[in-house]
Structures are given as C-alpha cells and as structure tokens.
Amino acid sequence: MKRKVLFFSILTLMLFNLVSFSQENSINSLKTAPFIFYGTVVSETPFKSNNDFYISYIIKIVTIYKGENKINTGTVNLIIKSPFAWNITEEGYIIYDKEENNYASSEDEENAIHPLTLGVGISGIYVCQSLTKDIDLIPVIQTDNKIVIEPICNTSDCYFKKIEKTTYNKENKEFIENVSIKGFGNKFDSWEELLKNLKKEGIISNNIEIKKKEESVLDVVIQNEFLYKQRVKNAQIRQQFLDERIRKSKTQLQTKEKANEGITFEITNQQPTNGNQYYEFDIIVNGSSSNTYIDNTAFVIQYNTIPFGTNIVANNNITITRGTNYNTTTYIDPMTIMTDDSNNSFRFGIGSDYNAGTWNRPLLTPTTQILAHVKMKILNCTDASDLLFIDIANVSFVTLYTLTSTEDPMNSFLQYDDVEYIQPASYALCPSPIITNVYPNPITSGTNSVLTIEGFNFGSVRDTGQIWMPNDDGGSALIKHFDYIDYQSWNDNEIKFIVPSRVDTLFASGYEKGVGSGYLTVCRSDGAKGIYSVPIQITYANMNISIAKNTPSYQKIPLRVIADYLDTTKYFSLDSSIYNDPAKDIAVKEAFHHWTCATLINWNIKDSVQIQHSADNICAIYLEDSYHGNPLAKT
Structure with a gap:
C-alpha cells in the first residue's frame, strides 16, 4: 500500500547531526561570503520550479555585520533547495511520497544527509550570497530588499544558531539554563564571543559601523502575527494528519485488545525566575510499564490571565522546550505548533516528526522524565498561576505510543489505555514577604546596632526595597525611605538593617527624624509588603551625625555624650x-x-x-x- 506522510518539517526546524567543518574550511567559507547578518524567519512558502522543490523564507534582518552596502535591514527573501518533495492529495494535504522517492535532488551526498531546513521564528546569524540558481517561479513577496539571496551552503550547520538547554537542579531547587552558539563546526558560549572570533579571523571588520535596525512596537506586533499564523497553520496540518491516521485505523481500533498501558503527566517545579520576570515549570511523564515509547502527546493548559495576560502564544509570551530525552530530531519542536486554545489557555504537543525519516524514541518507564519545560512571561506579579489541564478527553485520545524505538509512526496507531493528568496545586506568584523573626528586640538606634529580620519572599536583592518603621515623634508617621547605608545586607530570607537615629534622604538638614518603637514592615521592590506581628521596642537613641553624604565615604557616626x-x-x-x-x-x-x-x-x-x-x-x-x-x- 502506498503510504503518504505529512509534509510538515518544511515548516519546522529539524536539528540534524552537525556537518563536520574543518577549522580552515570554516574560516575560508565565511571569508568569501558577501553577506553576514542576524535575523529571524517570519514566513515560509514552498514552491516548485523546473521540476525542483524550493522553499522561500522571508527573513527579517535586524543587524548587518557584512555587506551593509548591498543589503538593508528589514525583510529579505532567502531561497533554499528543499530536502523534501510534496504532492497535493484530494483532502488538500501537502505531503511527500516516501515510496516514490520524490525527494528533492541535492548537489552532493553531504547535503542529502544533513539538509538545511529552517522554520518560522528561527533566529540566528545567517551567512549568504546572491541567488545563483536560475529559478523561474519565485513567489512574489514584497520585501525591503530587491536582492534575493541563498545560504553559502545547504547543510544544517550553515548558519549560527542558539542552542538552549534547561535543567532542574534538585539540590538548589532552581532551573539552570545552558546556552551555546553553534554553526560551521564551531561552538561558542555567547553571541559576543562569536562576533569577537569573527573579527579576530578577519571575517568581519573591527572598524565597520554595524548596521542595526531598532525594532518598533509595530515591528514586534507584525512579527508576532506572522509567527502565530504560521504556528496555527502548522498545528492545523498536524491535526489533519492525526485525523487521517484515526480514519484509516478505525478497523484496527475496533478489534484491538486492551493492553492496559498507562501514562501519567504532572506539572512540577513551579517557580518565578529572573527577578520575577518569568514563571517556569516542568511537565513530567511516566508510564505504567517499561513497554512503550511515546509517539504523540497533546496538552491544553489553562492559566490565570491576571499575572500572564491573554493570548500568550499570539503575544509571544511563552516558550516551550523539550526535555533532554525528547530533544532530538525524532520529536517535533513544540514551538512550531503551539496555539492559543482560548484567551486563557494554550495548546501544544510533543510527538514524532513524521518527516524525520528515522526515529529513535526513548523508552517510557515508571520513573518520571521531563517531557517539556514551559517558560511564561509575568506581566503582573500578583495572584496565583491557577494552571489546569483541560480538554482532557480530547487530548488523551491522541496520546499514542509505539512498541519499538524506531517504529515508523505510520505503521501503528496505539492509544494508551489509561491517560492520567495530575492537576497541579495553584502556585502563588510573587507571594508577599513573611516575617518570622526579628532580633534583637528591644534594640537601640543610632548606636550601629544591627537588626536582623528573618522570613521569606523578601527578594533576592534589595533593589528599591525598604524597611518601614515608625518615626521617633510618637510614631506619628512611618519612615519609608531609609538611607542606603542603613542596609547591611538583603536576600530572600534575611535582611540586616543598621537602625539609625537620623534619616538624611527623607528629612531636611536639622529636622532629621530617627526611628521609634512600633510595628516593622518589609516592602519589597515590587511593592508587596509584610508586617511583623510583634512591635519593635527602641529603648533609646544615640544622635548621629552624617558625613560625606552623596560620596563613597558616606557614613553616620554616633555622637559621644560630653560629661x-x-x-x-x-x-x-x-x-x-x-x-x-x-x-x-x-x-x-x-x-x-x-x-x-x-x-x-x-x-x-x-x-x-x-x-x-x-x-x-x-x-x-x-x-x-x-x-x-x-x-x-x-x-
């Protein structure tokens, strides 16, 4: 029987094994390239010309490092020869035919094994030249550059891209992000290190004025719209393919005996990161046995719009990466197919890439593994995350497995008999400071005595955080802005505060007020507050004099009593x-x-x-x- 596989990977970045470049060949190739720039793919269009298969990628150029006299920032059309062919079925699916071997031709064996494929949303430093192929039917797409370009080579290592890997440190209970830049057989720790190397090797000039386009709000909105439309298209095509598999497998499903294979998903490791700018969590998975390999999963996750806003996929406020065992070319990149299911929920999946050609799935065991890592942007750090798995009946229906690691996903349609989604506890985002202990109490002011405040959620750094205490005028007002030298240290669980008898920044000279007895408040830099339930007793105050204010030598000195x-x-x-x-x-x-x-x-x-x-x-x-x-x- 003729089998057809969905043409999906022309819409998705596939991480093939890197082509081996020698250091000398890499440098020579880069030196001969007329154009080097940083940009992002914003759309893609497959097309056919002269019986060859091509893809037109529109790349938005942000920074030009070489060739600034012949190319402009903005959009440009980049053409590559497609590693795949396709046909149109009666149902309208774009597919390639494996049995007919309708693969796009390649110019050498290396290109055929490791083809260059990009995808919408893929950013990197591209190394290109003017289009050299004679192509008659290039899609007419308006861009900011009249010139049409192509990569200097057609392999997966022919551009510099960022590789991100997130791991969870169980000992410190925090996420650790490992980032590297790879391309042309080289690896760097950062974009800065790469650019420094390119200058050192004479590939780009040290003296050239780098041409950079500043993104406006409108630019970002347009780019997000391009990206989201492509994700919706990808998701629709993948869903159509799943529907087709289901239709063809109805007879098999009716006669299939129950195998009692189960799978469980759970959200864990919830926490704010990067100074409460992001909220991150893992989706972990385990099986009821050690007999299956994940072929397809799907999720719809609901969230609270108060901290995250609405339509977080369309607004590009979410990133999803695969767990270590699933971050291979066997599985599709979830970033290419995630969509907003509603204004307060998103939909994505991790499953076999039907165009991978070969598959190597990890064994699913009763021991939990990280399937996906999710990072959401926090817009308003209040309230709770309120995550929920929803639409469980529908998504569990397409939670599939294979019985071997290398099984072609077209050869079987096996559903897990028991699919469990463990609902997470609601996680309080940026919870208010909690003060558990303050000592010594009583304490004196103006004597360089240090007040230690213990608790939780104070913030990892003080930033604009403050201690609030009553003034010494009978507590008639709160002192809310102490001088920076009054703070000895500040972290998430402990604050050390030198109790002063005068506050220079708040009161005019000669009218400085000191600290009085009463209730103490910790006010975090985001405005969240926590009050200690026990009043602080100030037994007496020693008058201070401030010297060298507004200089590095600024200090407060207790005055001595003259007998x-x-x-x-x-x-x-x-x-x-x-x-x-x-x-x-x-x-x-x-x-x-x-x-x-x-x-x-x-x-x-x-x-x-x-x-x-x-x-x-x-x-x-x-x-x-x-x-x-x-x-x-x-x-």
Missing part, C-alpha cells in the same frame, strides 16, 4: 512641677535609673530648679502640661 564638670556623669535638673510631687519625683528618678542601665551612661539628677526662659546651660525636666510657653529646647 558635665569634667566627671563621668551627665546631669539633669528637675522642675518644680516634678520635685513638688513625691510620686512624680520617684517615677522620674526610677526612669533615670533604667535609662542609665540601658545606655551605660551615668545619667543623674543634680538639683531642682524653676524652669526659665534663658540660655542658662541647665538641662531641665518638666511636665509638659505644667509649662505654658516656648522653651529653648525640649526632648
């Missing part, structure tokens, strides 16, 4: 409103005793006076309601 009469005692006098009332006299003297113990300064009462309106160098204590007028100073 009266050349002894070690600091004296106060009592006003008659106190010494004439025995109860008040005893209370004040008791307070002085405690104050002496707290400050380790020998405060004492020298004599009794009648308070006067004069600068008499006498420090007097009086009851405020007993004195009417304006004293020279008061504490």
